[in-house]
Amino acid sequence: MITELAVERVEFTCGSCWHSWSVDYDVQRSVDDRGDEWEYFHRDNTAVPSPYTPQGAPPCEHCGRRWVGRLVARRPVPLPGAAGAPRSRVPAEGAHRPERHTVPLLEAGGHPQPAAGARGHRPSARG
Numbered sequence: 089m090i091t092e093l094a095v096e097r098v099e100f101t102c103g104s105c106w107h108s109w110s111v112d113y114d115v116q117r118s119v120d121d122r123g124d125e126w127e128y129f130h131r132d133n134t135a136v137p138s139p140y141t142p143q144g145a146p147p148c149e150h151c152g153r154r155w156v157g158r159l160v161a162r163r164p165v166p167l168p169g170a171a172g173a174p175r176s177r178v179p180a181e182g183a184h185r186p187e188r189h190t191v192p193l194l195e196a197g198g199h200p201q202p203a204a205g206a207r208g209h210r211p212s213a214r215g
Contacts, residue, residue: 091125092117093165097199098139098157102148110160111146112196113139131196 099110114130129136129144137144139157147154166173
């Protein structure tokens with residue numbers, strides 16, 4: 089059962105060349121039948137490992153090293169069925185916002201990136 093949906097902005101700072109960048113991930117948390125909680129990460133509609141692990145961190149575009157990301161912002165996405173939430177029926181004929189099938193993908197890295205050297209902090213974990 090899905091317990092939470094969110095968009096998380098994760099910042100990466102390479103410990104070799106100090107290049108900084110950020111990426112937005114779609115995160116889904118769920119609980120299985122045994123009560124264990126799981127997280128699933130997606131970037132640009134593709135399942136990926138957690139960016140908070142060395143295996144899931146994207147490589148630095150300058151030197152190729154991987155450094156664990158850190159959460160810098162997050163936006164929860166409301167789960168359907170919240171009491172009192174307005175809703176709109178989607179017409180059966182499929183004419184409701186047909187442009188949604190042809191618009192460009194909103195890319196995970198398609199937002200302003202940190203300025204070079206703006207933070208000046210060192211990453212907390214190495215990859």
